[in-house]
Amino acid sequence: MGIPKKQESEDNPDDWLGTFADMVTLLMSFFVLMMSVSKVDMVLFEEVKAGMAKNIGKRESESPISEIKKDIVTVVESLEMKDTTSIGLKDDGVVIDFASASLFEPGSATVAGKAIPDLEAFAKAVGAKKFESFLIEVQGHTDLQPINAPPFYSNWELSAMRAAAVVRFFSQPQFNMAENRFKVAAFAHTIPKMPNFDYYGNPDPVAMEINRRISLRLTPMREQDRNARQMSQPAPADAAAPAAEAPAK
Incomplete structure (x- = not known):
């Protein structure tokens, strides 16, 4: 009886190569x-x-903010105090910083005569009709050095009175800026642009001079601001108060 031959597989061992x-x-x-x-x-x-x-x-x-900044830059470049004035663009408006030394004599809150021509040019630009919907916040800032010379018993009085003096100047009739567009803010020495003292704790006169400033913050008027300011408008001259009724006889 012969030995049966082993049946060879019909599968090709190289089939996996095709799948691969x-x-x-x-x-x-x-x-x-x-x-x-x-x-x-x-x-x-x-x-x-x-x-x-x-x-x-x-x-x-x-945008109105970009437009007013462009006008302000043009005006500032023509000012005598341009080297001590800076302009910044914020999300909600424009901020202009004037060095206090350019506007006031030391220890004074009266606008110096040398600053009047520059402030007049600036006021005319900001007072243009196309910008009448902008609010103007005038901020007073000082350095950290204390002051006690009446009427300035502290830096709070000095910063407040200087800011108020600038508002009083801008609100003159010839500039056509309504008083209800203004706001006065006094920050004294609390918001410096630079540290008042150097690394060794010594006073830094350059930094202190930069910190002594008047900042103007111009922001578009919101609807609630517009409504509030309309209510603050003085009554027309011909709107006389109603006469009191005569007592009954």
């Missing part, structure tokens, strides 16, 4: 597709970003 090749092909196709989509998205992203930047820049250039 298919998987590699699918993976390559997947990554090629992902890269293609990514490139399209990047192009689209760059286009969107460029469009947004253009639109944002256009809106900013047309």
Whole structure:
């Protein structure tokens, strides 16, 4: 009786190579597709970003805040005190810092004669009709050195009276700025722009001079501000109070 031959398997031992090749092909196709989509998205992203930047820049250039800053920069560049005046753009408005030494004599809250021409030019610019919807907060700031020379018993009085003096100047009739646009704020030495003392604890005269300033903060009037200020307007001259009724006979 012969020995039966072992039946050979019909499976090809190299079949797995075909499956592997298919998987590699699918993976390559997947990554090629992902890269293609990514490139399209990047192009689209760059286009969107460029469009947004253009639109944002256009809106900013047309905003009232940007417009008033442009006018103020033009005026400040023509002032004698331009080297001691700085302008900053905030989210809600424009801030202009005048060095106190440019506006006042030491220990005084009276506007110095040398400052009048510059303040007049500035007031005419801010008093333009197109900016009449802006509120003007005038802030007084001092350095940390104490003062006790009546009527300034502290830096609070000095900063308050200097800010009030600037408001009084701007509210003159020739500048056409309604008094209800103004606000006076006194901060004394509490909000310095620079440390009043150096690393060794010695007074820094340059920093102190920078901290002594009058800040003007110009912000667009909100609806509630507009309503409140309308109520504060004086009554027309011809709106006389109603006459009292005569007593009954």
